[in-house]
Amino acid sequence: MTDPHGASRETGLTLDPKYDAAGLVTAVVTDRVSGDVLMVAYMNAEALAATQASGEAHFWSRSRGRLWKKGETSGNVLQVAELRVDCDQDAIWVIADAAGPACHTGARSCFYRRIEDGALVPAE
Template identity: 50%
Template sequence: MPFDPASLKYNDAGLIPAIAQDAASGEVLMMAWMNAEAVARTLETGQVTYWSRSRQEFWVKGVTSGNTQALVDFKVDCDRDCLLIEVQQAGPACHTGRRTCFYTAVRNGEEIEVVKLPEDPPSA
């Protein structure tokens, strides 16, 4: 059956959460939002396209940073209100420079940074 982005359940702002996961390792990289056009663009181009709520524009992951996400698989959850985007990630997924946006754990009531920023190479 052909896929129709309109068959998804979007929130009142016309958006659906999209979780990006590394296709090779299974690591959860980030969560962002898509609208129906971002879904269609992602499926057409193979380059993951999100909707930036702050800038109110499409955001093709990596266009400015070079940290691209190539689409490997696109999955819809059982309620059709959340997406799992399996990607081949080039470079860090997080704007902080970390591989994943999920770098803070809460353990025993304390925040712990579990993924550090990559260290700068030593200066010569």
């Protein structure tokens, strides 16, 4: 019997991602060694399954409308060390070793700027 309040999803040990209306969950990628946030992307069921099967991070590209493996053209793959899910299973935490820059701009992390007095300044 399913708990109408979602306790089984929130406290159980069954993987049951809570995909949004578009079939996606947010995926936050951090560096295995430093713990730095590298990027945020989205996964659908296919991307999550491909990630689990290959050990390399796959995502759903909203702009391209297709599955993509991080680094498929650049070679900057993300080797997954661990996958975690948050308490209500609507976000995935990907702990990974990056083969190169995680950002398409060439920056190590997509979070290379900080907001300061309403403007952006380099964070690194």
